[in-house]
Amino acid sequence: MTDCTTPSGYDPSAAHPPLSGGVVPHLSLGDASAAVEFYKRAFAAEELQRLPAEDGRRLMHCHIRINGGSVMLADAFPEYGYPLQAPAGYTLHLQVDDIEAWWARAVEAGATVVMPLENMFWGDRYGRLTDPFGVEWSLGMPIR
Incomplete structure (x- = not known):
């Protein structure tokens, strides 16, 4: 890779999926x-776009959509000033329509329970x- 912003084969004029959220x-x-x-x-x-890095091992960019909202992902690139850091200080929230199904699917896929599902005071x-x-x-869903 010659620099962090222009991998070979990248076409900046190509259509990019619109961001949602x-x-x-x-x-x-x-x-x-x-x-x-x-x-x-x-x-x-849903995977919308993928841009692999020239090393063939890492992703320079990936755009996915989860529950209607966009999420961007990339591998860490310490050689370009983007070192791998442990995620801290934030939680990504999904407000869903069937929390039991979403929860079961995530746990079955390998997610670890931090706080079990409970009915909360805010509804x-x-x-x-x-x-x-x-x-x-x-994950959250209004109590019916």
Whole structure:
């Protein structure tokens, strides 16, 4: 790779899928390709765009959609000033329509329960999970 912004074969004029959601998280992970596959299994993610790095091992960029919202992912590139850091200080929240099904699918895919599903005082059924890459997720659904 000659620099961090222009991998060979990249066509800046190619159509890019539009972003959805007001705030779009961008995750820098140790194995972004494996994370994309996990998010497909755990959260029914749809892969919209993938840009591999020239080394053939890492992802320069990937755009997925989970539950209607965009998430961006990339591998860490310490040689370009983007070292791998443990995720900390945030939780990605999914407000879903069938929390039991979403929860079961995520746990079956390999998410670790941090806080089991409970009916909360604010009116949601809610719980928290950590994915195999250290990212914390919360799921919520109004109690019916």
